[in-house]
Amino acid sequence: MSVRIFTTAQDAGNAFYEALERNDLDLMMAVWAEDEEIVCVHPAGARVAGQEQVRESWRRIFASGQRLRVKIAQQVTLSGMMVEVHSVHEVISVIGEEAARPPMVATNVYLRTAAGWRMVVHHASPAPGTAAEEVPADLPKLLH
Amino acid sequence: MSVRIFTTAQDAGNAFYEALERNDLDLMMAVWAEDEEIVCVHPAGARVAGQEQVRESWRRIFASGQRLRVKIAQQVTLSGMMVEVHSVHEVISVIGEEAARPPMVATNVYLRTAAGWRMVVHHASPAPGTAAEEVPADLPKLLH
Numbered sequence: 412m413s414v415r416i417f418t419t420a421q422d423a424g425n426a427f428y429e430a431l432e433r434n435d436l437d438l439m440m441a442v443w444a445e446d447e448e449i450v451c452v453h454p455a456g457a458r459v460a461g462q463e464q465v466r467e468s469w470r471r472i473f474a475s476g477q478r479l480r481v482k483i484a485q486q487v488t489l490s491g492m493m494v495e496v497h498s499v500h501e502v503i504s505v506i507g508e509e510a511a512r513p514p515m516v517a518t519n520v521y522l523r524t525a526a527g528w529r530m531v532v533h534h535a536s537p538a539p540g541t542a543a544e545e546v547p548a549d550l551p552k553l554l555h
Numbered sequence: 556m557s558v559r560i561f562t563t564a565q566d567a568g569n570a571f572y573e574a575l576e577r578n579d580l581d582l583m584m585a586v587w588a589e590d591e592e593i594v595c596v597h598p599a600g601a602r603v604a605g606q607e608q609v610r611e612s613w614r615r616i617f618a619s620g621q622r623l624r625v626k627i628a629q630q631v632t633l634s635g636m637m638v639e640v641h642s643v644h645e646v647i648s649v650i651g652e653e654a655a656r657p658p659m660v661a662t663n664v665y666l667r668t669a670a671g672w673r674m675v676v677h678h679a680s681p682a683p684g685t686a687a688e689e690v691p692a693d694l695p696k697l698l699h
Contacts, residue, residue, distance in 0.1 A: 536680030
């Protein structure tokens, strides 16, 4: 197991996306808090909660063997005492695929723990567009 | 404007869903933090950030006139210093519609501010199922 200590939430966030690009399960789980409830929502996936389910979900994703490149854009950072929330757009491409993937919007929550900054929540879902004018006109009907 | 003070994150969360059911824009915005960056991701909608965009997004949703009933299920609560994150399933029905809506999974982040507990992030997206066995077998391909 990795014993990396992340001294900032941004360091933990960088390691999260590094793990995603490298299919590195040990690094991925070193980013997540060990002693807290943790929650992960993959795009189009059911919510998973707790160490065991979160690890298993990443193990399955990494086992697919696809290699991703992730660019993070338009980060909005919210800071509180011992907590940071990063709202980001993930621009993901799959090595070997020509078609671009739709961008994802992700909410990443980090807590400052005794073992440094750790992720406690990752919630990602497809973003229809990154500009306000691309919001579909029928948004209200899509609710909520 | 409302001057309601929410003494717990749960109170703020209850008021959030009350505002959603009542199409009450004043109550909705009383739930959100005033002096922080705030972020809202509606299902299938673009991310909106800041007071002005968040208020406008709710104004448009409430202007549709549809009346919702929201049941909250399977809440997972993460607590830090001055912060709480609630991961919930939203079971939403529209009054007058027979077809059930697919459940949503939402990440709601609350901070304890000088004006009581306030929401700073709401991220909602469709949940394919609420049980682990309903995770689609091709989840890895859907990434990330």
